[in-house]
Amino acid sequence: MQPALKLFLTGDPGCGKTTAIRKLTDRLKPHLAMTGFYTEEFRTSGRRAGFRGVTLDGQQFDLARVGAESPYRLGPYGVVLEGLESIGIPALTPASPDVLIVLDEVGKMESFSEPFRDAVLELLEGSNPVLGTVAPHGVGFVKKIRQHKSVELVRLTRKSRDGMIGEILRRLARDGIGVGR
Secondary structure, X not given: OOOOOEEEEEOOOOOOHHHHHHHHHHHHOOOOOEEEEEEEEEEEOXXXXXXXXXXXXXXXXXXXXXXXXXXXXXXXEEEOOXXXXXXXXXXXXXXXXXXXXXXXXXXXXHHOOHHHHXXXXXXXHOOOOEEEEEOOOOOOHHHHHHXXXXXXXXXXXXXXXXXXXXXXXXXXXXXXXXXOO
16 A cells, blocks of 8 residues: 655745645645644734644634743744644544645744644654645754655745646645545
8 A cells, every 4th residue: 555645845934835735725625625724924013923823624723922921932932832732733633544634834833842743743654645834944853854754845936836736736636635536
């Protein structure tokens, strides 16, 4: 039996990894069951105030925010692990082996959580296909995911992102994921 596809988009910040994930999930939604989450920034008075996760069924949780009390810091943001661990990780749990897991993203903020790291490693060894994003730089857990034997990386740039959507959909279809299943 062929192992399930573990396809991760990577690229510099601002290249559109999350935009690509959202476009891909919108296109795939009518064709297969999915679970997981994507990340997005949120603003207060026009200024970036932090980052949150949004599950594919619409639940939201803070990942990091300005002024958050936390032993984990990333620039001006305190990293908030409670929502990731109580909402984000359960959203990565598939109901059956044919469910696509969407994981945006494996980055420094998320990597502060040991339960998150454990859940991601289980997904990479599991039988479900995974469509995710991973930071292009970094050491430790982020590097471990980029170099994992199961992970196939797709590098995005601002110029290539929109053109890559179709290519990624074709790549998924070759593995029986999405249209044409």
